[in-house]
Amino acid sequence: MVDRAESASTPSVGFREPSRRDRKWKRAFVHAAIILGVGAAIGVVDAQLRPVKLNRTVGTFAIDELPEGLSGGERRPMANSDEPGTNPLTNAATSAASTASETTTSANPAAGAVVGSTPVLAAPDPASPKSAGGFQFTPKDKLPSGQITVIEAKRAFDSGQASFVDARTKANYELGHIPNSVRLELASFAEGEPAKLGLLPREMMVIIYCAGGHCDESERVAERLEGFGYSKIFIIHDGFPGWQAAGHAVEVGPEAFE
């Protein structure tokens, strides 16, 4: 009672002893600030040790955003068929459309471009351990961003709105590749811009593949292509082995564009 009487008679100076509740919240805020500070400090160090690339375009948009037609798998007119001169592969396909080999199975812009090089289709090798029966296809939800399944690659192939790039060695390419793929390995970029980039329109989707699984040639080639202004790059996660195991068209022989 005495304390209360004294406090009542004492003029208020605007100061109040923090209550236990106030102290609790103040402590929580301090702890939160420390947590943020520690996290930020470690994050800054980590960013120096493992810098990320912000100019890369691989995986910055979902497959759903791809041009209409890639989701349905139906055949569509070639993207640039009304713009002769812009796409050498398309032009070749257009000019050779009437004589295109029966082995070309789609409206791929590169279709028919290999006429004259005697394309040969190879059926999946049933004896191969990675052929249809034994191949473990990676499900979509297990893929890193920017990588696509064989099914999505096939849809893009059929739509005719994608260029395919084989990032493997020449020997492997000649043993079998996705029809009309342009072969571009990392070494192709050693002396600057490869002439073959003229075969790959920048406004179109570029789909790269290598030997699937843990091969990283596709990623390296993708980085180089980004450096040359390509913005829609995808990688077939299961690579050529997946494509082959799915039973899709395979072309054997040297590249027509070398």
Place this chain on the structure above:
Amino acid sequence: MSSSASTASMDSTGSRCERTVTLSGVLSLVVRVALGGMFLIAAWTKLEPGVGPQNFADSVRAFKLGLPDWATRAATSITPWVEVVSGLLLILGIWVRGASFVVGALLVVFIALIASVLLRDLSVECGCFGKLSPFCPKKVGVCNLIQNGVMLAGAVYLLLAPKTGICGKCG
């Protein structure tokens, strides 16, 4: 004088307290371990050697927030480590309110980002749990809002709970 008042007095003075497991204490334990565990898993997928940081950076960019590069880099590198620190503290039961505050703030930001994606009708992958999608499809949708809302409710519970330890009398 009630027993709860007596216990509060002992806690505030730091003297011996009763070790009684209470329902709210168990609930707090479950919530903070679950919340902390989810944040640790989410952080691991963003920090995973090799692809983690780059995939997370790609996810952040896919949200098309118009952030300058420095902000994107900061968000990409700092967020997972803040998740690690706060997740660990939640699981260990240390600085639970502070950690809950941080986790709650992160979740509010995540919810706002997801809502903005939905409002802009973007089709992007969440990146919330990296390659994993334990509760929702990878593509950002209402499910992600609900998931984060539930987690936010857990964080708010821990923030406001009178005691955050399993021992109800000894917060």
